[in-house]
Amino acid sequence: xxxxxxxxxxxxxxxxxxxxxxxxxxxxxxxxxxxxxxxxxxxxxxxxxxxxxxxxxxxxxxxxxxxxxxxxxxxxxxxxxxxxxxxxxxxxxxxxxxxxxxxxxxxxxxxxxxxxxxxxxxxxxxxxxxxxxxxxxxxxxxxxxxxxxxxxxxxxxxxxxxxxxxxxxxxxxxxxxxxxxxxxxxxxxxxxxxxxxxxxxxxxxxxxxxxxxxxxxxxxxxxxxxxxxxxxxxxxxxxxxxxxxxxxxxxxxxxxxxxxxxxxxxxxxxxxxxxxxxxxxxxxxxxxxxxxxxxxxxxxxxxxxxxxxxxxxxxxxxxxxxxxxxxxxxxxxxxxxxxxxxxxxxxxxxxxxxxxxxx
Amino acid sequence: xxxxxxxxxxxxxxxxxxxxxxxxxxxxxxxxxxxxxxxxxxxxxxxxxxxxxxxxxxxxxxxxxxxxxxxxxxxxxxxxx
Numbered sequence: 001x002x003x004x005x006x007x008x009x010x011x012x013x014x015x016x017x018x019x020x021x022x023x024x025x026x027x028x029x030x031x032x033x034x035x036x037x038x039x040x041x042x043x044x045x046x047x048x049x050x051x052x053x054x055x056x057x058x059x060x061x062x063x064x065x066x067x068x069x070x071x072x073x074x075x076x077x078x079x080x081x082x083x084x085x086x087x088x089x090x091x092x093x094x095x096x097x098x099x100x101x102x103x104x105x106x107x108x109x110x111x112x113x114x115x116x117x118x119x120x121x122x123x124x125x126x127x128x129x130x131x132x133x134x135x136x137x138x139x140x141x142x143x144x145x146x147x148x149x150x151x152x153x154x155x156x157x158x159x160x161x162x163x164x165x166x167x168x169x170x171x172x173x174x175x176x177x178x179x180x181x182x183x184x185x186x187x188x189x190x191x192x193x194x195x196x197x198x199x200x201x202x203x204x205x206x207x208x209x210x211x212x213x214x215x216x217x218x219x220x221x222x223x224x225x226x227x228x229x230x231x232x233x234x235x236x237x238x239x240x241x242x243x244x245x246x247x248x249x250x251x252x253x254x255x256x257x258x259x260x261x262x263x264x265x266x267x268x269x270x271x272x273x274x275x276x277x278x279x280x281x282x283x284x285x286x287x288x289x290x291x292x293x294x295x296x297x298x299x300x301x302x303x304x305x306x307x308x309x310x311x312x313x314x315x316x317x318x319x320x321x322x323x324x325x326x327x328x329x330x331x332x333x334x335x336x337x338x339x340x341x342x343x344x345x346x347x348x349x350x351x352x353x354x355x356x357x358x359x
Numbered sequence: 360x361x362x363x364x365x366x367x368x369x370x371x372x373x374x375x376x377x378x379x380x381x382x383x384x385x386x387x388x389x390x391x392x393x394x395x396x397x398x399x400x401x402x403x404x405x406x407x408x409x410x411x412x413x414x415x416x417x418x419x420x421x422x423x424x425x426x427x428x429x430x431x432x433x434x435x436x437x438x439x440x
Binding site: 115124 | 390404407413
């Protein structure tokens with residue numbers, strides 16, 4: 001079910017607060033009503049919180065689901081018999097994984113939104129791409145994981161795609177040397193999950209007799225800092241080390257989740273994560289779920305206009321963050337910008353009911 | 360082999376399509392059973408190599424059915440007559 005017709009050829013960072021408040025509220029309400037009608041569970045949950053669309057004047061007042069709920073229930077808004085695929089989250093909280101129901105149209109929307117967002121940083125011209133992962137990750141037998149989705153989604157920006165790791169997850173030094181020899185003199189693109197990127201450059205730095213020159217490379221990495229936080233590696237350490245080891249200065253983190261693939265939050269050259277016109281963000285206070293002010297820490301809530309086949313458009317995450325500003329980032333992109341501070345201390349949020357309202 | 364035939368060969372190879380399926384009714388991205396995003400990128404990579412061309416990102420997302428592929432190849436200077 002295609003709910004919106006976006007112009008994906010435009011920059012996805014155009015809406016300022018005045019426009020966004022109206023347009024985003026309108027669209028998110030439409031999605032809420034759509035899923036209320038088409039997903040039985042979701043409809044029941046909205047009934048339980050006595051959702052009335054008449055009382056909504058801003059998107060911050062719309063009901064949201066804790067992301068953990070998608071790990072316990074498989075929610076679908078598709079008609080019976082419709083074709084779909086199941087994507088799974090990486091399952092950072094133990095063995096629980098979300099099962100996300102995706103129809104063809106939602107998958108296309110995800111890819112187009114990702115192309116528009118990533119294109120704003122990487123440009124329209126595709127450049128050689130080095131993937132910090134092993135080729136087996138995108139093979140089907142291994143399931144459709146967050147890593148498969150990330151690599152495939154970002155592959156649109158690259159050509160001559162080369163996998164830097166061997167099946168045993170060790171760097172393929174010869175292949176990397178060959179890649180840098182062929183393409184390293186002009187701009188190229190490096191993509192990988194944060195912890196894999198870190199491990200990769202640590203390994204390269206152990207090869208004292210070689211220097212791997214990545215100075216023309218732009219790195220995009222995502223998937224979270226949790227595993228690096230365990231090793232006490234901060235964002236500053238990460239950037240410093242990559243520069244030291246391989247001369248990399250262009251590094252963009254992104255924040256996103258399998259539950260809202262496509263509408264990722266990219267980090268700009270000033271180190272701020274940005275909402276696009278496809279997404280929204282709120283910070284809520286842990287004690288009463290009220291909206292936190294700019295600069296106040298709290299739980300991150302993410303909204304996306306892309307989920308048409310499952311009610312994952314408005315989710316309370318298990319991450320802590322802080323909004324830094326809106327519309328006035330020096331990078332010129334409009335919209336809210338923020339910072340992720342890490343996972344919440346208690347592993348998963350469990351409320352007295354599984355749906356929270358804003359009021 | 361004409362360029363059109365080369366294009367068709369690539370679709371057949373990556374998607375396991377038959378001659379009869381090479382039309383806009385059957386060959387639709389994300390609807391034809393095997394034509395998903397992973398195989399899509401392999402098809403693009405092989406077309407780029409075969410014809411020594413370079414898709415722009417928007418070409419990749421607008422390549423959504425059989426005829427769209429032909430149009431894009433023509434736009435990129437490959438004669439498909």
